[in-house]
């Protein structure tokens with residue numbers, strides 16, 4: 001049987017094939033996106049790729065990219081990102097996503113919104129008939145009134161947990177915010193829920209990515225499927 005790590009690497013390799021010389025590349029965060037970052041670094045080192053610059057979506061990604069020798073810039077320095085390659089926690093049939101399992105949702109969404117093309121790389125276990133079925137929805141919130149924000153979310157259904165690190169301390173995003181993991185159940189209308197969450201003060205960003213993915217690479221035992229939107 002093909003291991004999940006092998007499937008992630010297969011999906012990453014298929015997406016990295018889209019990278020062309022001269023491109024600005026958004027580098028996502030997470031275990032799947034890390035395969036893509038490593039592969040891009042290896043291709044640069046071997047001379048198979050040249051003249052690219054990366055925009056990292058997380059401090060962790062920036063560290064890995066530097067280790068791999070990938071030249072980096074920031075969103076502020078580029079007019080647009082040509083191609084972003086990133087993972088996802090859950091993908092529905094319309095290519096709407098839940099992201100943020102690693103807490104990088106805000107920067108990932110900013111980079112995705114600035115990108116001409118967003119390639120999402122997943123193993124097939126991430127596919128779902130309805131978002132919220134197999135993963136909670138990460139919500140990045142400010143400290144002020146976070147319990148009130150959690151109660152507001154719970155009033156709409158499901159349950160909320162403050163994300164904590166293994167040492168028991170609250171998890172902090174790269175912006176220093178908290179994450180509420182909302183087990184909201186199946187989401188019937190991701191765009192409507194995204195709009196409701198975006199309108200709520202105290203919520204910095206949510207993990208629903210609707211209408212952002214342009215390409216989806218799904219790796220399974222029989223190979224990698226490439227879907228476009």
Ligand SMILES: O=C[C@H](O)[C@H](O)[C@H](O)COP(=O)(O)O
Pocket residue numbers: 028029030031032033086087088089099100101102103104105108
């Ligand atoms: O904040 C984390 C990101 O959205 C990740 O891309 C997402 O959690 C998927 O991560 P992984 O590839 O490790 O399952």
